[in-house]
Amino acid sequence: DSVYRHQIAADIRPFRGLLLGLFFVSVGMQLDLAALLEQPLFVLGVVLSLIFVKAIVIASLAPFSGLDARTAIRTGVMLAQGGEFAFVLWSAAGSIGVLDNDASRILIVSVAVSMALTPFLFMLLDRFLPATSASTALSIVNEPESIEEIEDHVVVIGCGVVGTQVLLQLRERGVPVLALDRDVAKVSQLRRHTEHAFFGDATQPDVLEMIHIERASAVVIALDDPRQDLLVVGVLHYLFLDMPILARAHDEAHGELLKKAGATTVIPEVIDTGRHLVDALLLGGSGNEKVFETDG
Template sequence: MSAEAGASDLVKVVALLGAAVVAVPIFRRLGLGSVLGYLAAGLVIGPFGLGWFSDPQSILHVAELGVVMFLFVIGLEMRPSHLWSLRRQIFGLGALQIGLCTLALTGVGLAFGYPLPVSFIGAMGFVLTSTAVVMQLLSERGDVALPQGQKVVSILLFEDLLIVPLLVLVAFMSPQVVQPEEGSRWMAIGIGVASLAGLIAAGIWLLNPLFRILAAAKAREVMTAAALLVVLGAALLMQLGGLSMAMGAFLAGVLLSESTFRHQIEADIEPFRGILLGLFFLGVGMALDLGVVGRNWPLIVSAVLAMMLVKALCIYAVARFTRSPHAEALDRAVLMAQGGEFAFVLFAAAAGAGIIDATVNANLTAIVVLSMALTPLFVLLFRRFSPVAKQSMEGIEEAKGLTGSVLIIGFGRFGQVMSQSLLARDVDVTIIDTDIEMIRSAEEFGFKIYYGDGTRLDVLRACGAQTAQAIAICVDNRGAANRMVELVKHEFPQAQVLVRSYDREHSLALISAGVDFQIRETFESAVEFGKAALVSVGVSEEDAETIAGEIRRRDAERFELEMAGGSVMAGAAMIYGKRPAKPTPTPLTKPKREARALNEEAAEIIGEEEEEE
C-alpha cells in the first residue's frame, strides 16, 4: 500500500515537472513569457483542467517558499545603507500609492453592491501586488537594479510590511467575540515584534561567524545546507511570530548583504528559488476555479477589468505626481495592476473572522488569480504596441558561453576608443553592453557586441570572465562600476581589472578596492585640452608639454598624499559599503598642508616660465 502511495506521489512530481518543461519553453518561444506558461500549465493539469491534482492549496503552501527565496536573493542585493537610501520611496511612495488605491478600489467594491467591510477587504487584497509575478517579470527584463525597478521593489517591500497590520485590523473588524483563551491581540503584536528583534540580533551576531566556520570546513554541500537553513529558519521565525515569511527572508538577506559569502550564498539558493517559484505559479494556475468563474463570470470578469483599470490609473497618477516620466509611469501601472499572493492569506483570515462568507471568498480569490494570470499578457501587449515602451531584442544576441582574453563591459564613447588599441593588435575581445540601440549601431560598423549586464555574476561567467586575462569596466555609472569591481575582484582574481573612474574620489575608492588600473574619464582629455589652449595663446609646444607633464606629476603626488591621509578607507566605504574607521586629525592635516604647498609651488613654476618668455 505504501509503495502505491509513493508511486502516486512520484507521478504527481513528474506531472508538475513535465508540465513546466513542456509549457514554459513554448510560451517563451511565442514571446509570452515564462510566468504565463507556468499559469497555463497549472490550469491544464489542475482540478479544473485534467484533474491530475485535487488540492492546489497544498501545492501553493509549499511553493510559497519560492517567493520567500526570491525575497532573500533581493535582500542580498540591498545593503542596509542602500535600503536606508530608499526609505522615502518605501514609506513615501509606497504609502501614497497604497492609500490612493485603497480608497479607489473600496469605491469599486461599493459600486458592485458589496457592504463597506467586504469592499475594504476586497480592495486591500487587490492592493497587495503580487511580489512573485512582478519580480519575475522585472528579472526577465533585467530591470530589478535599474532606478525604475528599485521604485517598484520599494513599493513591494512596503506592501509586504503592510500584511501584518492588515491581519491585526481584520481581527479588530471581526464581529465574532474573542474568547479569553485566545489571548490578547496586543500580546500577538508583542510576539511579532520580539520575533523581528530576534531575527535582527541573530543576523548581526550569528550569521557571519556561522558561514566563516563552515567556509573553513571547505564542504560545499554544507554551505548550501546552511544557506537553506538561514532562509527557511528566518521564514519560520517570522511565521511563528505572525509576520510575513517573505519579509523574514528579505531581512535575512539584508543582514547578509555585506558578508563576503553573499555571492556564494546567492549561487547556492538560485536553483531552489527558480524551481519553487515556478511551482508557485503552477499552483496559482491550479487554484483558478473555473466552476466559480463559470457560474459568476459576468461579476468576476467585470470586477477583474474594473479593479485592474482603477488600480492602474491610481498607480499612474501617483507616479506622475512623484515626477516619474510618462513611459515609466505607464509601465509601472501595467506591471502592478493586479492582486497578489498575500490576498489569499487576507481573504482566508477575513473568512475565518466572519467578515466575508465562503461565496465572496471564492469570488474574490478568482478575481485575484485571474488578475495575476492576465498581468503577463497585458505587460506583453503593452510593451509590444506602446511606442514609449517598445524595445525589440530582435537581432540582439545575449552573452552566453563566450571566451576572450579581454572582457570589455560598456561600449559607449569611452569603451569604443579604448577598444581600438586591442582590436588593432587582433586581441581576442568580448564586449557586452545593455544599450540595445547602441549594439545595433555598432554592428553596422562591424563590431560584435553582446547584450549583457555586467553587474550580474551569471552574466560575467557567461562572458568567460573566469578565463579572461583582463576585464575592462568602461561604464559611465559609478554605482554599477563599483558593483562590477566587487564581483570581479571576489570571483575572478586571475584577471587584471581596469576601470573607468568618474572623479578623484571614485579613483581613490577603486584603488582601495584593489583594481590594477584606473583613470578618470576626463582627466587626460582635460590636460590635453589645456595644453592646446596654451599653444593657442602663443606658448611653445615644448613648454606646453612640460606644463602638462608637471600637472600630471603634481596630480599624482596629491593622489599619494590623499591616500596616505586616509582617503583609501573612505574609498573602501564607497564600494564595499563598510563604515571607514575615523582617521586621526594629524595624518589628515599634514597632507592637506603639503598639497597646498605643492599647488603654490606649481603656480610659481608656471609664473617663472612666463617671466622667462
C-alpha cells in the first residue's frame, strides 16, 4: 500500500501481456501430454492431493490474518492450484538429477492440470459458498474510505503551494479530495493531511485510470510547469470530454492556451490563486468562463 502503486502499475502494464504470453508459451513447451495419457489416474491423484493439501494449509493459516471462516475457506480453494514457480522447480530438479525424468514430467503436467481446474473450482465456490454474508458485508461497511470507494470528489493535480491551498480549503468545506503529483517530497507532505495523495504522472492515461478519475466531479490543475499544465489539460479533455477542468494560468497567454487545450475555467496566477480556484469550483466551474482579475 504505497503512494507509488498507481504509477508503478501503469508503468508495468505494457509488459504484463508480453510476460503472460511468454509464460504460457514456456508452459506449453514443457508440458508433456504423453505423461497424462500414460498414467491419467496417477496424475489425477497428484492433482487432487495438491489441491486438497494446499487448500487445507491456506485455509488454516488465513484466520491469523483476520479473515473469517467463510473467507478463509474461499481463499484456500482459490489458491489451491499449483504455482508458476513449480514449473521452474520441477524442471530444475529433473535437469540436475534430483528427480528422474518420469517424475519431473508427471509433476509438471499435474501442476498444469491443477491450473486448468481453477475456473471450475471458482464455479463450485460460487455455487456452494457465496462470497457475501452478513458478517463480511458488515465489515466492508465499517472499513475506512479507500480509493476504490471515493467518488464525486475533486482531483488536484500538482501539490505545490497552490495545489496544497486548494486541497486544504476543500477539505475544510467537506469536499472529498484526491491529490496527484510527480514530486515525492510534495506527496509525502500532503500525506499528513489526507490518505488520498499519490505519486503519478497525470499525462499517462493508465495512471488516471488507476486513480479512477472518471468518478471525480472535477479536476483542478495547479502544476508549476506551464508546459506540463497544457499536456495534462489536453489528455484530460481528450479522455473525459465532459469533465470540468479548472487550471491555474501562469500568464494571460498561457491562460488562452489552456482554454484551447480544453480547460473549462482558467484562473490567473495571483497571490490568492488557490482561493479563486476553490471559489470557481464550488460555484460550478463547468462552463467556459475565464477569470482574469486580481484582488484590489
